[in-house]
Amino acid sequence: MTFRTPSRRLFLGGALTTATAGLILPRRALAQEAVNFQLSWLHSVQFGGSYIAQNKGYWSDAGLEVALQPGGPNAPVEPPVVAGTALVGISAADYTAAAVNQGAPFKIIGVAMQKNPFAIASLAENPVNSPADLVGKKIGMALANMPVLEALCSINDVDIAEIEVVPTQYDPAPLVQGQVDCLLCWATDLPVAMEIQGVESVTMLLADHGYAVHSQTYIATEDSLANRRDQLVALMKGEVMGWQDYHADPAAAAALTVEMFPDSGLDLATQELQAERQVPLMFSDLTEAEGFGWFTDETVAANVETLALLDKPVSADLWDRSILEEVHG
């Protein structure tokens, strides 16, 4: 059991020099450059486009060998990206904003989820259809998401003191068991699980009630933006192509996911449902017009506004469109 860092560092140093060399030499002449891509959760169709990119060779064609690193409950995305062990990480604008406020040199270089997937899930007999319905209810949520609820309340003039917060983790059981009236969760996640288990639920997307926070954003360090642009462009290009394929056939993406990760305990029906449910969050008129991952000054401004409510003040230059411009250009 030896710590691998020294050799890893050496190796990264090597990757860096080859990257700089790549600016001068024609890229095709280069051998595959290995980079890590840090996902934000365990493997699932949530990252279906990336699997397609890898499976169809969109990255290897561009001379990039991408290793997809799964996340987990105790695997924050920011540290490996800051440390340089991962070139790009999947984060969300609010997490990135918090990290930047703590001194992390991040830029958001692409937005996979135009609409934030946060939702309030409730049962049909006691539904939450609008933020006002939250009053007097017990909401189950991970404590880390407290600021999300606070922002929703303040945008919609709901007194948060009227809502009882019950800390829950990961699982929809407290809602089904009646410990809580509703859950703060991802629309593509717990409601899908409940539906597969035969429990009908009502979901209210926060994004439909003024909560504008980009999710599943691609983050990279300023250093990478300056020194590893080629790799970033190649990686994002593969992503864009992968997600376009995904859009064309989400079910195929779900099938690919289950096939690629046979040891992850994925269930095809769940993956198909999730794949379908995340389409409206990721693809919009905007991406139709400008391409996958795009963001405009307006969407950024809306994010800055919501993030201020979340007590994560950021300026618009947290977003950097230059990589996307190269990809789509």
Next chain:
Amino acid sequence: MSGALALRGARLPGGGLIGSVLAVAVWEIVARLTAQSFFIAAPSAILLHMTEHAGLLWRALGVTLWAAFRGFVWGNLAGVLMALLVVLLPRGERLISTLALLVFCLPLVATGPILRVLYGPGDGPQVTLAALAVYYTTFLPVLVGLRAAPQGWFDLVRSYGRGRMVALREVRLPAALPYLVAGLQIAAPAAFLGAMVGEFTGAERGLGVLTVRALRALDLPATWSIAVITSAVSVLAFAAVGWAGRRLDLAPPQVLLAAPGQARRSAWQGPGEALLALGVTLALWKGTMELFALPRFFAKRPEDVWAYMVSGPGAEAHRAKLFAAMGETLAFAAPGYLAGLALGAGLAVALTLAPRAAAFTMPVAIALRSIPIVATAPLIVWALGRGAAGTIAVVAVMIFFPTLVACLHGLARTPRAVLDLFEVYAAGRWRRMLGAQLPAMLPAFFASARMAIPAAILAVTTAEWLATGRGVGALMATVASTSDYGMLWSAIALIGLAAVLAHGAVVALERVVLARTNAEQLAR
């Protein structure tokens, strides 16, 4: 030796068969009756899930088991080496135990990302976390064992002019063997759990991955299948270690006579050692982070914590927030700690008095210890609520098992001659327990009381994170998700400090008690 009998009880005897069948039947009925509430999976559903996903579960088990095994080996090796270091360098005891305690106190929210960055992809973090989960609970019992020899045996070695190394080889190591078995038995489920939790730091496969997935997917049969598998593995490992231990343990417990040590500690020695421990801790903390060039963003150095808590902007607000959270945590940790210790020691006594009950109790106890708390906490919370009772129960569950095992072994170390004496007077079981076995158990009990300190803190912070949403546990979870690593490391530092202080108090009590009952533990 009824203590040994109780340990042996972990093997289900034939008589338990009817009971087991009955229990499964009741389980099935209850599960079917409560199916709508998604709490309990029926045995039939579990069996079905296991057969349908046999391939997946086997592969996951293989992955997790392999990481757990390596962690088990490394962690126990580290624990034993540290104990050896302490007996060879008695002056370093304070320092070594403090460092061992502090490392054990590091919460997953802090170690997870660091290990992932250090190792990169692969199962390095799983192995390391499994090792970290076991070394401390091996270190303490082995240290007790290395000292569990009468003065006469050391005199023998000395009379030939041989030194510490020979005493170690000829006397201490063989004497420590039964205690090592206790440590390894405690370690078996802990290593497995550590490897599973290690997968929470980002892994592609393994039972930990499946657990997270199953919990999220409300897949009860899957959750319970994994719980059954982890329990079975842990029970088997526990029994295997016990079996091997009985093969190796050739020496019946001896009367360990040792003259009380002359306490020749000068007034400045205590504070001096404490200062040294503090200095070394800070140096190691900073040194490790610098050595691996861990970014300051998430690997805060001591001076960063100092700035955050004392000298920097907003320090006062940070302090107020952290101290308030710490107060809440301690309010639950203390009763949970005492409850867990009492439960563990009490159960050990009960099982020694009524060894038959062990056949049923030990597997349940092992299972409780080996299923990840993220899976058991919901059940406990459902049964006892999200308030004090639930939290205290989570803490008690986390610490009663090591206490139980250590105390059972301690009880089994009652010298045969002393037991014979009680036999001569036909003394009752209780008389024997009070007069002979409990005193023999004391060193093991105090070792558990020491082990339980960091375990209680970890348990209460976990419960806070999962259930109550208060205290330092919730604070650490929140700040970790918002990259407020300054607060995270301040919380870790404060937790470490609290653990060291509590440890100091237990050691002081231990010295007073053992000086009367088990002087061999203090003599050297």
Next chain:
Amino acid sequence: MPDEPRPDIRLTGVSKSFGAPGREVPAVAPLDLRLAGGSMTALVGPSGCGKSTLLRLIAGLERPSSGEIRIGDESPDDLRKRAALSVAFQDAALLPWRTVAGNVALGRSLARRPRDAGAVSELIELVGLSGFEAQRPAELSGGMRQRAAIARAMASAPELLLLDEPFGALDELTRDRLNAELPPLWEAHGATSVLVTHSVAEAVRLSDRILVLTPRPARIAADIAVDLPRPRDAVVLGSEAFRETCGQVSAALREGQAPGRLAAQ
């Protein structure tokens, strides 16, 4: 080896107290003593008077509270460092995880003597434990354990042999046999020996000199030379001189002990 004369043991002002400062319990009063090299000295005295303590002082297992012990120009520690002494402890101190043979062999290996299975089994035979080589101490009787301890003490062929009531738990017959068979061995090797015993007859039979100690703290109540020819066979043991010496020792013991008082803790 035995050719070279063994150095004398000299104790000058040696005393020993136990306990915390201010509440010391004197176990051995200041003693001045010289034990001739190669001789066998017996220590007799009431229980708890300090015999074992004196033996442990000579072995270097306890530090004297005052005074100094020299063996020739060496200290007890020097002797121990050379593995030139061995002790048969009052409570046997056999390691429970070793067999009888293993415990006896330990006496050689601790003294850094090369392995010698022949020597070990010879000693085991001598103390009458043949057939029990593979037994563990827990499977032996008290007297058998003592015999194993004696064999272990002799296994290293020490220059200084310290025996603390080695025959305490033996029946009359076995004791008698060992009393007869062991001394020639010690003599052949020329070891200086100190023997603690409660049996007056045994002290007289085995030793060249008997020190009768007073109750705690140990002082020398009487110093009796045993002028009997060796080997001390049945003839010697039946002689008038033998009985006389025994009487002398018994009288000294009685005298040393104040009436009605035991050496209390």
